[in-house]
Amino acid sequence: xxxxxxxxxxxxxxxxxxxxxxxxxxxxxxxxxxxxxxxxxxxxxxxxxxxxxxxxxxxxxxxxxxxxxxxxxxxxxxxxxxxxxxxxxxxxxxxxxxxxxx
Amino acid sequence: xxxxxxxxxxxxxxxxxxxxxxxxxxxxxxxxxxxxxxxxxxxxxxxxxxxxxxxxxxxxxxxxxxxxxxxxxxxxxxxxxxxxxxxxxxxxxxxxxxxxxxxxxxxxxxxxxxxxxxxxxxxxxxxxxxxxxxxxxxxxxxxxxxxxxxxxxxxxxxxxxxxxx
Numbered sequence: 001x002x003x004x005x006x007x008x009x010x011x012x013x014x015x016x017x018x019x020x021x022x023x024x025x026x027x028x029x030x031x032x033x034x035x036x037x038x039x040x041x042x043x044x045x046x047x048x049x050x051x052x053x054x055x056x057x058x059x060x061x062x063x064x065x066x067x068x069x070x071x072x073x074x075x076x077x078x079x080x081x082x083x084x085x086x087x088x089x090x091x092x093x094x095x096x097x098x099x100x101x102x
Numbered sequence: 103x104x105x106x107x108x109x110x111x112x113x114x115x116x117x118x119x120x121x122x123x124x125x126x127x128x129x130x131x132x133x134x135x136x137x138x139x140x141x142x143x144x145x146x147x148x149x150x151x152x153x154x155x156x157x158x159x160x161x162x163x164x165x166x167x168x169x170x171x172x173x174x175x176x177x178x179x180x181x182x183x184x185x186x187x188x189x190x191x192x193x194x195x196x197x198x199x200x201x202x203x204x205x206x207x208x209x210x211x212x213x214x215x216x217x218x219x220x221x222x223x224x225x226x227x228x229x230x231x232x233x234x235x236x237x238x239x240x241x242x243x244x245x246x247x248x249x250x251x252x253x254x255x256x257x258x259x260x261x262x263x264x265x266x267x
Contacts, residue, residue, distance in 0.1 A: 005216070006110060010147075016200040017118070018121065020199075024196035026189060030125075037125075037137070040144050052216075053219055053220070055152075055226070056224070062231075062234065062239055070246075073250055080257035084260050
């Protein structure tokens, strides 16, 4: 059986790569892709804990299904916003979008 | 070394390479393809965790839907920008922050004594999973469906051409 720590370390690495992407990228679509990586890392954690600590209740799997649902909704809405932004400003560079900043 | 652990290392390394490709690639289309690779490897991890329903859901929703939508968004928002402008000028700080977060998470994981309750992991059957989802978790399930409907309508309203500018 694969130790729980292996999954936790792997998901921590995936999460931190996603974090780096969110911080370092300027293209809004690339930032969204990094957020997807972070959500996936969280899901691995949930499923790993569920399978190693309480496999008969599989709460982690249920939770992961809801996380995937929310991620799908989030991607749909966020990409609609990005497309709208591109139409209004001809740019998806998050540094140039400062109309709500003062 | 156990064969399962060997498979885990192969899948994990491919997933990490894919994730690094997402954040380091100079071409946005390659980034999306690396994202697909990483997400499918995560589905492999679910299979190793005996969560095969989640693996199928992962491939269907992430590989089938989300990556395609991301490709559409990349296609519709193509700019003639220089590749250098994909990255923030303050990139070294991002590296420091993410490495610090990883160090924190890894040391916490290594120092904690996990009380593993199971010695042989068991597979959850689809019937049990579905029944639980529709009885014990019926209300969150319905809320999730309303959330998806709201997101669908919202995406159409936001991305619709014309309207109020």
